[in-house]
Amino acid sequence: MQLVVARIGRAHGIKGEVTVEVRTDEPELRLGPGAVLRTDPASTGPLTIESGRVHSGRLLLRFEGVHDRTAAEALRNTLLIAEVDPTELPEEEDEYYDHQLIDLDVVLADGTEVGVITEISHLPSQDLFIVERPDGTELMIPFVSEIVSEIDLENQRAVITPPPGLIDDRAVIASARDAETQERDSEEAEEAGAEERDA
Structure with missing residues (x-):
C-alpha cells in the first residue's frame, strides 16, 4: 500500500x-x-x-x-x-504506523462516538490525532496514554478518556454559565428571603 x-x-x-x-x-x-x-x-x-x-x-x-x-x-x-507492506508492523509494542490509525473510529469509554481519525500530525513534542467530528468540525487529540486508553485494531476504534474541555470547549463554557446562573439565582433567592425576614 x-x-x-x-x-x-x-x-x-x-x-x-x-x-x-x-x-x-x-x-x-x-x-x-x-x-x-x-x-x-x-x-x-x-x-x-x-x-x-x-x-x-x-x-x-x-x-x-x-x-x-x-x-x-x-x-x-x-x-x-x-x-509499505500492509502486514508490516512496528518493532516496538504499542507503536503503530499512520496507515493503521487513519479511519479508526474515536469513541469515549462508554462508546459515545467522537469522530474519525483523518490524519496523524507528528510534532516534535508529541503526535496528534486529527479527528473529524460528525458535524464536519475537527479536533486535535494528543496521542498519549493518559488520553488514548486503547487502540483496538480488530474493531477499528480508538478509545479515549479526554480531560474536561478537550472534546468540546463549548460544553465546558455552557456548564460554567449554568453554574454561574444557578449561583446568581441562589444569591438572589437568599437576598429576597433576607428582605422578607427584615420586613
Missing part, C-alpha cells in the same frame, strides 16, 4: 536542500539516503533521497538530480509517498 511520509517545504540554501514536513513516525526508515519515493503530483517523481540532516529541529533532504535552489523550490508542496 502507499503511505504519505512527508511533504516538501521551502528550499534551504543554494545547493538543492529542502525542508520537509514529516508525516511518518519512522523518518529514519522511510526517509533515509537511497529511499526511492513516489510523488504527488506524479510528474515530479519518483525522487531518490541522496542525503538528509536535521537543522534547527527540521529535517532537510537533498534528492538525486536536484542540486540548486531553483530545482529545489520547484518541488515545494510535493507529497512523498512510500510503498
